[in-house]
Amino acid sequence: MRYGGDEIAHKILFDLGLQNKFSNYKILNAGSGFGSDLIEQANLLPNSNFIGIEYNKKYADLSCKIIHALGLESRIKIYCADLSSKYALLKIREKEGLFDGVYSNLAVLHIKNKKLVYDNIYKLMKENCKFRNEDYVSNSFTDIKFAEDKIGCQNLKTISEMHNIAEQVGFKNSLFEDLTSSWREFTKNRAFNYANMQDKKSKIKENFLNDVALFFTSKNGSGGVFIHTK
Numbered sequence: 247m248r249y250g251g252d253e254i255a256h257k258i259l260f261d262l263g264l265q266n267k268f269s270n271y272k273i274l275n276a277g278s279g280f281g282s283d284l285i286e287q288a289n290l291l292p293n294s295n296f297i298g299i300e301y302n303k304k305y306a307d308l309s310c311k312i313i314h315a316l317g318l319e320s321r322i323k324i325y326c327a328d329l330s331s332k333y334a335l336l337k338i339r340e341k342e343g344l345f346d347g348v349y350s351n352l353a354v355l356h357i358k359n360k361k362l363v364y365d366n367i368y369k370l371m372k373e374n375c376k377f378r379n380e381d382y383v384s385n386s387f388t389d390i391k392f393a394e395d396k397i398g399c400q401n402l403k404t405i406s407e408m409h410n411i412a413e414q415v416g417f418k419n420s421l422f423e424d425l426t427s428s429w430r431e432f433t434k435n436r437a438f439n440y441a442n443m444q445d446k447k448s449k450i451k452e453n454f455l456n457d458v459a460l461f462f463t464s465k466n467g468s469g470g471v472f473i474h475t476k
């Protein structure tokens with residue numbers, strides 16, 4: 247479930263320019279999954295506060311339990327909400343105010359209306375802050391149907407379409423770093439490691455990982471990091 251491990255959690259803070267452990271930042275993870283990145287970052291930035299937005303109630307509940315067990319509930323809060331719901335995100339803004347930085351790891355690819363998500367996130371950010379979105383994108387080889395059926399991608403966009411969306415909602419100075427080749431290695435290793443686990447619990451998961459690996463080892467898949475500034 248978690249992509250990239252603690253290394254990514256550190257890199258995100260670097261890319262967002264939020265690394266001063268004495269500062270009191272407010273940071274949002276859009277599509278926070280089990281909350282692992284938030285937990286690692288809460289340890290790195292002991293004076294900062296973190297919010298996760300996670301649509302899947304099971305993941306949201308589990309991450310809350312883990313956060314409580316670690317005694318971090320005063321600094322990490324999880325909302326079970328849909329990133330494409332204007333209403334839900336306005337409610338979060340009313341409660342939490344604006345953020346110093348926002349990131350999302352492999353969540354926007356699953357959401358059909360990417361412009362709405364970008365617009366909702368933009369409205370949660372302070373001026374001059376950054377949104378770091380690590381995401382899949384399509385290229386001229388991408389089999390959109392395969393991506394939809396096997397990876398759960400919805401309405402996948404190209405790099406330039408994502409840049410256009412960012413510009414339309416008001417972001418400026420958007421950058422993109424291509425991570426396709428490192429993702430290829432990562433997905434290949436993950437599928438290989440899972441297939442070699444002695445106690446294989448789920449054939450479904452093994453098939454899913456094989457599909458993801460197949461997607462990324464062919465020309466189909468590409469992706470990387472967008473950094474947009476408000």
Ligand SMILES: C[S@@+](CC[C@H](N)C(=O)[O-])C[C@H]1O[C@@H](n2cnc3c(N)ncnc32)[C@H](O)[C@@H]1O
Nearest residue numbers: 247248249277279300301302328329351353356
């Ligand atoms: C591939 S997982 C990545 C999870 C986490 N960011 C990580 O790096 O491990 C995608 C996550 O996005 C969440 N998600 C998908 N659609 C969403 C939506 N509309 N609103 C909020 N979260 C969503 C999923 O439930 C899932 O937890």
